Amino acid sequence: MATSQSTLLLQKQLNELLKHPVEGFSAGLADNDIxxxxxxxxxxLRFVSDMWHPNVYPDGEHPPGEDKYGYEDAGERWRPIHTVETILLSVISMLSSPNDESPANIEAAKEWRENYPAFKKRVQRIVRDSIG
Structure with missing residues (x-):
């Protein structure tokens, strides 16, 4: 029963996002696995291009539960009230305002803090390579 309710909820949210798209991202199901x-x-979440960001794991996951560094509690990391749209808007916000105190990519966080010009140059190169 819970599976069918979550299926209906996810289908409704994805359909709503298709009807009213938000510029800058898209959402769908991988292999139609609802x-x-x-x-x-x-x-x-899966990024289709390389990412160099303090808060992006190489596999794109953001595991639920307590933050192993102690900066976020479980309630800050995930709440079931989020919709597909609010999740993606949160990701866009995270990408533009990294939290280097709770890094998923420690090397990117270190470079962000200690050598921002090099961090910015690396990100620009990755973006350039992804579109060229």
Whole structure:
């Protein structure tokens, strides 16, 4: 029963996002697999180009639960009230305003803090390579 309710919820949210797209991102199902633990667990995100960012894991996941560095509690990391749109807007916000105190990529966070010009140059190169 819970699976069918979460399926309906996710389908409704994805359909709403298709009807009213938000500039800068898109959302869909990988392999049309709608059977997941959403909304109790966060959906998995996947970046299709390389990323160099303090808060992006190489596999694109942001695991639920307590932050191993102690900067965020479980409630700050995931809440089942989030919709597909609010999740993606949060990701856009995170990309533009990194939190280097709770890094997923420690090397990127270190470069962000200690050598921002080199960090910015690396990100610009990755963007240039992804579109060229």
């Amino acid at each position: 059977y997941e633990d959403y909304p109790l667990m966060p959906p998995k």
